Amino acid sequence: MNTLMDVLRHRPGWVEVKDEGEWDFYWCDVSWLRENFDHTYMDEHVRISHFRNHYDLTRKNYMVKNLKRFRKQLEREAGKLEAAKCDFFPKTFEMPCEYHLFVEEFRKNPGITWIMKPDTRSSDDQKDDIPVENYVAQRYIENPYLIGGRKFDLRVYVLVMSYIPLRAWLYRDGFARFSNTRFTLNSIDDQYVHLTNVAVQKTSPDYHPKKGCKWTLQRFRQYLASKHGPEAVETLFRDIDNIFVKSLQSVQKVIISNKHCFELYGYDILIDQDLKPWLLEVNASPSLTASSQEDYELKTCLLEDTLHVVDMEARLRQRSEETTEAALLLPSSSEESFQLIPSCQEEISLSRPCV
Amino acid sequence: MLQEESDLSLIIAQIVQKLKGSNLYSQLERQAWASLQRPEIKLESLKEDIKEFFKISGWEKKLQNAVYSELSVFPLPSHPAAPPEHLKEPLVYMRKAQGSWEKRILKSLNSMCTELSIPLARKRPVGEQKELLNKWNEMGTDEPDLSLFRPVYAPKDFLEVLINLRNPNYENGDSLSFRTHLGLIQVPLKVKDIPELKECFVELGLNIGQLGIDDSTQVPPELFENEHVRIGQKEQDSAAAQQYIRQGSPTALRAELWALILNISSQPEDVLYYEQLKTNVIQHDLLVDSLIYKDVKLTASNDDYYFVFEDYLYQVLLCFSRDTSVLSHFAFNSASPPKSYIRGKLGLEEYAVFYPPNGVIPFHGFSMYVAPLCFLYHEPSKLYQIFREMYVRFFFRLHSISSHPSGIVSLCLLFETLLQTYLPQLFYHLREIGAQPLRISFKWMVRAFSGYLATDQLLLLWDRILGYNSLEILAVLAAAVFAFRAVNLMEVTSLAAAEAVLADLSTLKVMPLLQIFLFATVT
Numbered sequence: 001m002n003t004l005m006d007v008l009r010h011r012p013g014w015v016e017v018k019d020e021g022e023w024d025f026y027w028c029d030v031s032w033l034r035e036n037f038d039h040t041y042m043d044e045h046v047r048i049s050h051f052r053n054h055y056d057l058t059r060k061n062y063m064v065k066n067l068k069r070f071r072k073q074l075e076r077e078a079g080k081l082e083a084a085k086c087d088f089f090p091k092t093f094e095m096p097c098e099y100h101l102f103v104e105e106f107r108k109n110p111g112i113t114w115i116m117k118p119d120t121r122s123s124d125d126q127k128d129d130i131p132v133e134n135y136v137a138q139r140y141i142e143n144p145y146l147i148g149g150r151k152f153d154l155r156v157y158v159l160v161m162s163y164i165p166l167r168a169w170l171y172r173d174g175f176a177r178f179s180n181t182r183f184t185l186n187s188i189d190d191q192y193v194h195l196t197n198v199a200v201q202k203t204s205p206d207y208h209p210k211k212g213c214k215w216t217l218q219r220f221r222q223y224l225a226s227k228h229g230p231e232a233v234e235t236l237f238r239d240i241d242n243i244f245v246k247s248l249q250s251v252q253k254v255i256i257s258n259k260h261c262f263e264l265y266g267y268d269i270l271i272d273q274d275l276k277p278w279l280l281e282v283n284a285s286p287s288l289t290a291s292s293q294e295d296y297e298l299k300t301c302l303l304e305d306t307l308h309v310v311d312m313e314a315r316l317r318q319r320s321e322e323t324t325e326a327a328l329l330l331p332s333s334s335e336e337s338f339q340l341i342p343s344c345q346e347e348i349s350l351s352r353p354c355v
Numbered sequence: 356m357l358q359e360e361s362d363l364s365l366i367i368a369q370i371v372q373k374l375k376g377s378n379l380y381s382q383l384e385r386q387a388w389a390s391l392q393r394p395e396i397k398l399e400s401l402k403e404d405i406k407e408f409f410k411i412s413g414w415e416k417k418l419q420n421a422v423y424s425e426l427s428v429f430p431l432p433s434h435p436a437a438p439p440e441h442l443k444e445p446l447v448y449m450r451k452a453q454g455s456w457e458k459r460i461l462k463s464l465n466s467m468c469t470e471l472s473i474p475l476a477r478k479r480p481v482g483e484q485k486e487l488l489n490k491w492n493e494m495g496t497d498e499p500d501l502s503l504f505r506p507v508y509a510p511k512d513f514l515e516v517l518i519n520l521r522n523p524n525y526e527n528g529d530s531l532s533f534r535t536h537l538g539l540i541q542v543p544l545k546v547k548d549i550p551e552l553k554e555c556f557v558e559l560g561l562n563i564g565q566l567g568i569d570d571s572t573q574v575p576p577e578l579f580e581n582e583h584v585r586i587g588q589k590e591q592d593s594a595a596a597q598q599y600i601r602q603g604s605p606t607a608l609r610a611e612l613w614a615l616i617l618n619i620s621s622q623p624e625d626v627l628y629y630e631q632l633k634t635n636v637i638q639h640d641l642l643v644d645s646l647i648y649k650d651v652k653l654t655a656s657n658d659d660y661y662f663v664f665e666d667y668l669y670q671v672l673l674c675f676s677r678d679t680s681v682l683s684h685f686a687f688n689s690a691s692p693p694k695s696y697i698r699g700k701l702g703l704e705e706y707a708v709f710y711p712p713n714g715v716i717p718f719h720g721f722s723m724y725v726a727p728l729c730f731l732y733h734e735p736s737k738l739y740q741i742f743r744e745m746y747v748r749f750f751f752r753l754h755s756i757s758s759h760p761s762g763i764v765s766l767c768l769l770f771e772t773l774l775q776t777y778l779p780q781l782f783y784h785l786r787e788i789g790a791q792p793l794r795i796s797f798k799w800m801v802r803a804f805s806g807y808l809a810t811d812q813l814l815l816l817w818d819r820i821l822g823y824n825s826l827e828i829l830a831v832l833a834a835a836v837f838a839f840r841a842v843n844l845m846e847v848t849s850l851a852a853a854e855a856v857l858a859d860l861s862t863l864k865v866m867p868l869l870q871i872f873l874f875a876t877v878t
Contacts, residue, residue, distance in 0.1 A: 148663035148729075149492060178663060182493040219660065222606060222811050226731055229607040294659060 003299040004288045011307060025312050030054070030285060042260045045315040051163070051261045054284040057251045058265075060117065060136045061094035063282065070250030086250070088243050088279050095135040102137050113140040141278055145271040147223065149182040153280060154217070154269040158244050159306055164257045168248055169309055170241070173298055176220045178213040214295060232275060240269055240277045247279065264306055370425045378624055379421050386414055413591070420593035424618035427824055428748055429687070444689035444757045448522055449764075453689045453756040456516050460716055461693050463507050468642060471503055475695060475710055476641045484637050491633070495656070495665035501649045506719035510801045513718075513754060514539075514794070517764055520756070537786055538771030539793045544758055546769040549777065552831060553873055556823065558601040559866070561874045566603025567815040567866030584608070593618055601822035603815055603866070610731040616821050617744040621737045629736035632674035635712075639677075643711040647672045651722045660810050664729035668722050671739050675746075681713035684747035689757035690714075715751075720798075723805040724750050727813050749826055753801050761826040766800050767793055769830040774837060777876065781841050790850040795857050796833040803829055804860075812865045832865060835872035839863070 004027060008014060017023050027049045037052055056062045067089055075083035093102035095116075106114065114137045144151045157171040215223075225233045244267065266286025270278045288303070290296035374380055387405055390396055396404040409415040437445075444450045468475060479487070490497065518539045525543050547555065559565065564579030574580075584605045596615045604612050614620065636644075651668045655661045661668075675681070685692055692714025694707045725742050732738035752762045759765065774782045774792055785792050799807050803826070804816060819828050836857065837844065843856045 149666055150663060182496065182666075213662070215660075215663070219810065223730060225606045226609060227733065292659070 002288070003290055003296060003303055007300050007303040007307070011304075013313065024316065025310075044259075045312075045318070046260055047262060047310055047312060047315075048260050049262060049264065050284060051160075051263050052256045052258065054255070054263055056254045057247065058282050058284045059134075060092055060138070060281065061134065063247070063251075064089060064092045064094070064136075066250045066254055067247065070246070085242055086246050088239075088246070088277060090139040090141060090278055090280075092136050092138045095137055113142055114138065115140040141270055141272055143273045145273050145275065147176075147178070150178045150180075152176045152178045152215075154220070154240075154267075154271065154277075155286070156217070156240065156244075156267045156269060157286065157302055158248075158265045158267060159262065159309060160248065160265065161262050161309065162257065162259065163248075163252050163255045166248060166252050168244065170244060171302055171305070172217075173302070174217040175295070175298065176215040176217065178215070180213055214291070216294070216298070228275070236271070236275050236277065243267070243269065243277060243279050247282065262310055264302075366426075369429070370422060373425055373429075374421060377421070378622060379417065383409075383414060383418065386412070416591055420615070420618050423593045439686070442687050443685070443691075444759075446522075446758050448520075448524075449689060449756055449758050452516070452520055454691075456513075456756060457690065457693065460507055464642075464693075464716065467505065467507075473642055473645075476639055479638060479640050483640075487637050491637075491670070493666055494669040495651075497648075499645070499648060501645060501652065504645050504649045506650060506653075507646060507716055509719040510798045511794075513763075513801070514797045517756065517767060520764065536768075536771065537775055537782065538768075539791050540764065540768045540771060542764065542768070544765050544768055546760075546765055546772050547827065549773070549873065549876075552827070555825075556819075556828070556831075556869075556873060558822075559819070559869055559873060561870060564602060565866050565870070566605065566818075567812070567864065568870065570603075580605075587612065591615070597822055597824070599822075600818050604818045606811075609814060609818070613731065613741065613821060614737070617741060617748070619737070619740045619744055621734070621740070625740055626736045629674065629739050632677050632739075633670075635677040636673045641676060641711055643676050643717065644673055646717055647676065647722070650717055650719060654720055654806065655722045655726045658726070658806055661723075661726040661729065661806075664726060667729045667735065667738060668725050670735050671725050671742055672717070672722060674739055675743065676711040676713050676715065676717075678713045678743065679709075681715065681743065681747060682709060684751060685714060688751050688755055689759075689762075690751070690755040715746075718754065720802050720806075723802050727805055727810060727817070730810055730814070748824075749820060750803065752826060753803065763801065766826060766830040767797065769827060770796055770800070770833050773831065773834040777834075778838055778841060781837065781844060784845055785853060788848055788850070788853070790847070790853040792837060794850065795854055796837070799833055799836075799860075800829045804832065807860045808863060808865065809861050812863065816865050828869070831872065832869060835868040836860065836863065838872055838876070839868055 008027070009016065014025075024043075024045060025047050030050060033048070033050045033052065037048075042048070056066055067086055071083050071086040074086065091105065093099075093105070095102070102114075106112075116135050116137055118135055146152075154174060154176050156174040159169040159171065161167040161169065221233055221237075224236070247267075263284060264286065266283040268280040268283070270280050272278065288299055290299050386409070390405055390408045393408065396408065406415075409418070440450060444453065487494075518541075520540070520542050522542050553560075557563075564583060566580070566583065568574075569579040570576070583602065584607075587599060587605055587608045593616055596612050600612055600616065647669070651665060651672070655668055656665050682692060692709040693716065695710035696706050696708075724746065725738075728738060728742055728745070732741055749761070752759060753766075754763065756762070756764060771782075771793055782792065803820070804813055808816065816828065816832065820826060840856055844853060847853045847856060
């Protein structure tokens with residue numbers, strides 16, 4: 001079930017262009033971007049779905065570097081307490097260059113488990129030309145929050161319209177992805193237990209497609225609220241919002257700003273037993289194929305609202321306006337489902353649907 | 356006057372009898388003895404002082420809750436000369452129907468047994484016991500071969516039995532009149548109409564705040580929600596909590612409130628009792644266990660909401676089927692526990708046992724009674740207690756034939772009557788195209804809407820079941836759903852199409868539907 005094609009084809013007034021035709025909007029692959037972005041001329045109104053150097057946010061080793069640098073800066077400017085808000089990324093070492101640092105850390109804390117993750121390709125990104133040569137060693141979170149004995153992670157969507165100024169939108173819905181098997185540190189070799197991406201779970205022998213192993217974020221909130229009370233849930237989601245803000249701020253000056261670019265990120269967040277959220281990964285090309293009817297609806301709405309925010313219609317209308325007559329103002333953003341994340345200067349006050 | 360007084364003293368005597376055997380009684384005794392040490396207890400006014408002490412220390416409240424709980428569960432005794440069957444079910448033809456239905460179920464179970472050559476019960480070998488103990492928290496990962504097992508019956512089989520129920524003393528003539536009931540249920544039981552329901556469910560009225568309506572994002576919380584939550588936090592009294600919950604329970608308080616209303620407090624003895632049941636499960640394997648496995652795999656495991664709780668369901672249901680304390684509810688249940696005989700001793704009463712030990716044979720969808728509770732309770736013994744109490748107060752009525760106003764027969768009749776009286780065009784249209792409405796709504800009511808509604812909506816509905824101590828709201832909701840989708844239903848021309856219109860209830864908001872149907876429709 002390809003949600004993207006369905007949404008684009010059904011959008012009124014949009015025409016699909018093949019191959020060499022002129023386009024106003026392109027939802028592209030990262031590989032296409034890498035090869036063509038630098039020598040493609042784009043009119044003012046044209047929009048494309050990736051930033052040139054998104055990997056500063058999405059590749060774990062770059063993300064870590066940017067975050068560390070940002071943290072130092074924050075500590076200088078605003079003190080230790082403020083800098084501590086950046087401590088949501090599990091300790092990570094790039095391999096092979098930080099091998100010695102890693103060994104030191106490993107020796108200092110012998111009981112800790114580390115997980116080796118490939119760095120270039122995640123199952124969400126499409127086929128990449130760059131072969132997988134880099135790894136990171138990341139501290140494994142041994143006390144994940146479990147529901148029904150199962151480990152899960154949260155997938156939340158953030159749409160960035162520009163980095164300078166930083167304009168980011170948070171999608172209200174998302175989902176919790178469950179591992180199909182019960183969590184135990186005993187079976188550390190069993191990749192199906194620990195990796196919760198549906199892409200990996202799909203290959204597990206236990207996987208039944210009907211199950212889908214996903215909960216919507218709404219349902220997850222209700223479950224937590226009935227167990228820990230609404231205040232704890234609010235705190236948790238405020239902490240998750242903090243992750244978005246800090247991670248985007250840390251790459252704000254690094255990402256090559258280009259008015260033609262926007263990007264829809266899929267954030268993977270893990271909650272531990274103390275209800276602390278950890279950032280596992282940011283995906284620049286989150287999977288848009290749907291694993292169930294509910295999933296299909298979520299992703300199509302997500303894409304539709306993304307397109308509302310990007311608002312090609314208004315841009316094309318502006319472009320074709322020769323006169324100074326006021327054009328009919330259609331709502332240019334879907335206030336229902338996407339919410340603007342205020343920049344760091346202002347107080348963050350995101351309101352969520354009530355539990 | 357005299358009759359009332361003697362009734363009252365009879366009830367009091369019964370309750371005292373019941374409570375004397377309970378844990379609360381021994382605790383109160385201990386407390387009374389301990390209180391003798393206290394300076395304020397004087398020998399001259401011993402009785403009053405101890406009573407005062409109980410009041411201050413909160414023990415009186417606990418006793419009040421226990422008494423209230425007994426009153427809610429135990430039906431009022433009728434005529435002193437009435438035989439015990441009348442407590443189960445006063446109408447003879449209903450008792451007979453239930454008896455023959457039970458025979459059919461047992462026959463089906465026995466034939467499955469002989470076909471598969473599996474004993475009804477067997478002791479597990481030690482190795483198997485150890486294995487089960489190890490996997491106790493993840494029984495869902497087991498994939499035994501269940502293909503040969505079939506559920507003993509499904510709701511639609513039960514519906515056929517109810518459709519054929521007739522009162523032999525009732526003759527309504529062959530001629531159709533405005534009194535003729537056009538639905539499937541053809542027994543003359545008294546059901547409420549909308550004015551009576553309005554009186555009964557007065558707290559659901561339009562001018563009274565509700566959770567499920569007045570806590571939505573558009574409504575400022577100061578208007579209702581904040582105050583309601585504040586009141587809820589102070590509650591310690593079962594009866595007051597029951598009154599409070601009629602307006603819905605805040606999510607954070609729901610688990611405690613339900614436990615308060617059902618009078619469940621997790622004492623060490625309760626945990627011990629649950630552990631004992633767990634040991635029984637480990638030691639013996641019952642045929643019923645496979646039925647439970649099959650049911651969970653077929654229903655809850657495939658449900659988007661509840662698949663996560665699969666393991667809890669086994670832990671609750673397997674223990675439930677071994678719990679002999681459940682047998683006591685058969686005193687007021689029209690059903691009777693099936694009896695089985697030790698091999699070779701058929702007919703000899705000394706070798707008779709109840710099978711399964713709790714007397715309840717699960718049917719297709721039974722595990723859905725437990726699944727929503729997993730959302731609220733995570734500690735297995737507490738989850739177990741809550742489920743057991745919900746079963747012996749409410750759920751058993753949904754699959755036994757009786758004339759009780761909350762029994763499934765009355766609910767079906769209430770549903771059909773409401774539809775026929777207040778939506779006659781729709782009812783007649785559906786009947787004409789061969790889509791009798793009860794055929795569609797029956798499965799909703801038998802499962803108390805579990806698995807059909809979104810979880811948060813279901814919990815709001817079950818709040819009201821507890822609040823009003825009645826299942827009638829299920830029938831009202833079923834009628835309200837039909838009213839809501841009436842426009843689409845008028846267009847359909849077949850049963851399949853009608854089913855399709857009503858297939859997905861997961862987007863429905865329960866409280867607005869109920870309010871509109873009861874209070875905002877012009878009758």
